Amino acid sequence: MLLPPSLDELIPKDHACRVINDVINSISLEPLHAAYHTIGSSSYHPQMLLKVLVYGYVSNIYSSRKLEAACKESIYFIGAARRFLSSMSYPDHNTINRFRGVRLKDALRKIFEEVVLLLAQEGLLSIEEVYTDGTKIEANANKYTFVWRNAIATNKEKIKKQLAHIWEYAQSVATAEDSLPDPPDFTTISKEKVQDTVDKLNQVLGKKENIDKKMKAKLGYVTKHYPSNIARYEQQEAILGDRNSYSKTDPDATFMRLKEDHMRNGQLKPAYNVQISTSNQFIVNYSLHSNPTDTNTLAGHLDQYENSFGSSLKSITADAGYGSEENYTLLEEKQIAAYVKYGLFDKRQHNSFNKKHPFSADKLHYNLQGDHYICPMGQKMRYIGNKISRTTTGLFKVPGCTKLLTAVNVL
Incomplete structure (x- = not known):
């Protein structure tokens, strides 16, 4: 030393x-x-x-x-x-x-x-063949200061009904000089429409001396609160975007169901959905999402990968949470080999599930010459019509093997 x-x-x-x-x-x-x-x-x-x-x-x-x-x-x-x-x-x-x-x-x-x-x-590691999964991470935000899209819609409906009620009363007491028109159209409500309606109501009812005291109190409350409330709701809807909720102390965080408590019963808390792709246990790609569903995050996650490395994947492996027609179509367009199960894959491997759902769409046989389906009982199925719905991401979805069918007896 x-x-x-x-x-x-x-x-x-x-x-x-x-x-x-x-x-x-x-x-x-x-x-x-x-x-x-x-x-x-x-x-x-x-x-x-x-x-x-x-x-x-x-x-x-x-x-x-x-x-x-x-x-x-x-x-x-x-x-x-x-x-x-x-x-x-x-x-x-x-x-x-x-x-x-x-x-x-x-x-x-x-x-x-x-x-x-x-x-x-x-x-x-390999940056061409990855395994992808998501996890929800709780945000550092107040759990009790939240904004819900449904609550905004409910409050707007209350405003519409209250204004319509006061307008009807104003029409009943209005004279020919007041010339109060028909109730305004609140199909789409806005701050300008509410303010204009409130001003007209005050213009008519403000001249009257013998109006109902309760109605006068309602008009005073509406005048004081409704224009500012609608302006606040519009700001909140702009922050929400496509989401259903957000935290006031962290507007980027969305309320998601987390399973971190000992009862494993799930708690709604402000969080982020973190998508992670790995290779040989190394993280290759990550992306943050405000959407709580893994199904709707894959497109953005792949875009992040392409922006990072300038090319597309060769293969991706993921669980059934990513299995959807939209994701399968996307991966096929990008020529990515998809090892992704669909939601009912495991259940359909058991005979008990097949016995409970003998007439599910995948059990139907299509007759190409007759352009019709045949049910498992051997009966011809009559075409009723198309039912097209739209997913949350805007994709048109046609359930039931592109046609909605029903079984009829063949005599």
């Missing part, structure tokens, strides 16, 4: 900090460098900060203050020259927070893609 040991001797050859150091040294960090100004005082090197942050997360250290302490106390963070992580730099917690919250935010996706391509070049 006459000469103190070097850090290279103290850190095991197969330690994670060496792997992180080598990987980050091997990838391009141009997107991260672009987040820094070229003028001004010198900053901590972004490559060093990225190494500290990644190794901290691998070691389950997420607190900026704990990361700050680790850069001073842990031999795995402290290092000299290019061999180790912090290179004798001691960034404080403010620097670490600013780095991951501002500098790294827009560059993280590109860095992730660089790491994936590096692992693919090393033969550790």
Whole structure:
């Protein structure tokens, strides 16, 4: 011990900090460098900060203050020259927070893609054949400050009925001079229509002295609250978009059913649907969705993959949660081999299910010459008509093997 040991001797050859150091040294960090100004005082090197942050997360250290302490106390963070992580730099917690919250935010996706391509070049994963699944992650949002689309629709209906009721009363007490027209058309309600209606009601009823006190109180409440309420509902509907709910403290989060409690009965909480594709247990692609159903996230997830790597997949394996006619059609158009079960695949492997549903659409035989179907009992089926419905994503769906059929007795 006459000469103190070097850090290279103290850190095991197969330690994670060496792997992180080598990987980050091997990838391009141009997107991260672009987040820094070229003028001004010198900053901590972004490559060093990225190494500290990644190794901290691998070691389950997420607190900026704990990361700050680790850069001073842990031999795995402290290092000299290019061999180790912090290179004798001691960034404080403010620097670490600013780095991951501002500098790294827009560059993280590109860095992730660089790491994936590096692992693919090393033969550790495939970016052409992946396994995909989703998980719901609870948002850091208030569970009780929520907005529901159905609640907005219900409140709008109440406004329509109340305005129509007051309008009918105004017509009953109006004179020829007031010339109150027919009730306004509230097929589509808006802030302008409500304000115009309220102004006309006040113009007619405001002149009357002997109007009903309850009706006068209702008109006062309507005048004070309804225009502002409709304006608020319009803003909320703009935030909702195609969703049915969102959290006021995190508008991007949608209320989804989570199963994290001990009873496993599911709880509605603000969350995100994270779609993840893996290869050899490495994450190859990820995407965030506000839609709670995995079925409707596959198209966006594949688009994210193509934007990241500039090409399409060769094959994808997923569970029955992704099995739908729309997804099968999409994968076929993209020429992606789909190993995706449909929802009833497992049940249809059992005889008990087939006995309970002997006349399901897949049990019907189509007679090409006669252009008709034959049921399992051997009876000819009479054509009734087409029933076309639309899915939540706008796809036209024709159930029952493109035709809705019924069995009739053949005498």
